[in-house]
Amino acid sequence: MRKTIALVLALLFSAAPAYSSYDPSYLAEQKEAKKIERLGGLPASSETQQYMLGDWKSLREELENEGVTFSSTFTTDVLGNVSGGMKQGARFDSSTGWDVNFDLEKFVGMIGTQFHISGLWRAGQNLSKATIGNDLTCSTIFGNEQFRFYFLYLEKDLLDKRLNIRFGRIAAGDDFATSPLYGIYVSNAVDGVPISIPINMFFSVYATATWGARAKYNLNKDFYIFSGIYDGDAAVARNDMYGFDFSLRLKEGLAFAEEFAYAPEKGVGPTGLPGHYKAGIYYNGATCRDLYSDINGNSFAVTNLDKKKHIGNYNVYLIADQMIYREKGTIDQGLTPLICATIGPESINKFPFFLMGGLIYKGLIPGRNNDTTAVQMAYAKYSDKIKESQASVGSRAQQYEIALEFTHKINITKWMYMQPDIQYIIQPGGTGNIDDALVLGFQFGLTF
Numbered sequence: 001m002r003k004t005i006a007l008v009l010a011l012l013f014s015a016a017p018a019y020s021s022y023d024p025s026y027l028a029e030q031k032e033a034k035k036i037e038r039l040g041g042l043p044a045s046s047e048t049q050q051y052m053l054g055d056w057k058s059l060r061e062e063l064e065n066e067g068v069t070f071s072s073t074f075t076t077d078v079l080g081n082v083s084g085g086m087k088q089g090a091r092f093d094s095s096t097g098w099d100v101n102f103d104l105e106k107f108v109g110m111i112g113t114q115f116h117i118s119g120l121w122r123a124g125q126n127l128s129k130a131t132i133g134n135d136l137t138c139s140t141i142f143g144n145e146q147f148r149f150y151f152l153y154l155e156k157d158l159l160d161k162r163l164n165i166r167f168g169r170i171a172a173g174d175d176f177a178t179s180p181l182y183g184i185y186v187s188n189a190v191d192g193v194p195i196s197i198p199i200n201m202f203f204s205v206y207a208t209a210t211w212g213a214r215a216k217y218n219l220n221k222d223f224y225i226f227s228g229i230y231d232g233d234a235a236v237a238r239n240d241m242y243g244f245d246f247s248l249r250l251k252e253g254l255a256f257a258e259e260f261a262y263a264p265e266k267g268v269g270p271t272g273l274p275g276h277y278k279a280g281i282y283y284n285g286a287t288c289r290d291l292y293s294d295i296n297g298n299s300f301a302v303t304n305l306d307k308k309k310h311i312g313n314y315n316v317y318l319i320a321d322q323m324i325y326r327e328k329g330t331i332d333q334g335l336t337p338l339i340c341a342t343i344g345p346e347s348i349n350k351f352p353f354f355l356m357g358g359l360i361y362k363g364l365i366p367g368r369n370n371d372t373t374a375v376q377m378a379y380a381k382y383s384d385k386i387k388e389s390q391a392s393v394g395s396r397a398q399q400y401e402i403a404l405e406f407t408h409k410i411n412i413t414k415w416m417y418m419q420p421d422i423q424y425i426i427q428p429g430g431t432g433n434i435d436d437a438l439v440l441g442f443q444f445g446l447t448f
Helices: 002-014 026-040 059-066 104-108 127-132 180-184 196-200 384-392
Strands: 068-085 089-103 113-124 147-158 163-170 210-218 223-231 254-262 275-294 307-322 334-343 353-362 372-381 400-413 416-426 435-447
Touching: 059 068, 059 104, 068 127, 068 416, 089 104, 089 127, 104 113, 127 435, 196 307, 275 384
Parallel strands: none
Antiparallel strands: 068 089, 068 435, 089 113, 113 147, 147 163, 163 210, 210 223, 223 254, 254 275, 275 307, 307 334, 334 353, 353 372, 372 400, 400 416, 416 435
16 A cells, blocks of 8 residues: 555646746845835835844945955754654754855956855754654754864856856755755755765765866757766765865765756746756766665675675766746736756666655735745665665565645744745655655745
8 A cells, every 4th residue: 555655646746837936045135125115215124134233334244345245144943743753852054164265256356256155053963863764854953963064165257157166165956956945845865965865875965075177068048958077076075074074085986967958938838937947967987885785796785795895886866846836917826836856777776766846836825925934755776785785694675755844934024934844754764664754844944
């Protein structure tokens, strides 16, 4: 029965189309609010104010005019496993981030150039590890619980802004296999990117940056290409360096990413509904180990010999989001389905197939135009090679894990939100040895 339910859910969600292009960045929201204030001649108020600490008596705006922009955020998840899993319990985790951007064109006259630096501080515990035993972690902000340095990069526009390059301490997950819509969810099934990729191999995502460079070239107003190269050594993520491991160990492997995207400037269809369609590949050239074979091709679980080595691993991904209904007289209120899938070799990827589908509606409740309601289903299939290895020693095989989520983000002000969240984990850990789990809780966020 459980397999039947899983198959039906996967088919229903995989049949969904895809979501749209409203930009959640603090700078974009700030510019929009200021434009509204100028048009209406309105002073800043609690409804239009972008930051909890305000504009510092216009100092923030003055610094921005000089080319310096500050932002800081605080996010916390309070989640509890109320049924199933390994045991019942609740856990708290939090993430505080800071960002400083220097527009060097305004600052020192370097045309089309930006310099960015950022860091974070995280604390708390992992509900999934402590009480459930699932791989599709319930909290998207858990990981690297410490103070941690993050971004340090230069960004440059060239060729009349058709080409944008970024180099320094960056993360692949900020540009590849990502969507701003993923940040709406509390579950880590899509942690900025489909979580299968960073589980399968080292793929730098927040809160780990590595040396790298990436380029975005706009073929025209509708199509663009992303290319990136990164240090592929997973050791850079270790906590004892607090993000300050600036060494470059290229002998451990380079990582490459390539993405082709269709994002029509005027939207899709006669009404111009926003959408994005992406296809890409990520390759990490570091050494990885076989999930079944030892050095002689037999089960390492039986022989206890060293696992067979492979040079390099890769995942291919497809991502789509497309607004299908827009409320009359609005820009971004309406319904947007989204979907993503990743595929990789069975012998070296824990999750050789991953599928996520969801629906997002902005302004579903009348009078709450800026609130967002979302559902998602994430399906992660364990490698057949893992199953073979487990079967060789008589262990129960890991088959699949599914995470379901319903969430509703309530924007109390421009700088504060509360987000009730419900998650249901089917077959935690993939074996069926652990009961399905029901998780209740909320996320709370501030922008300082």
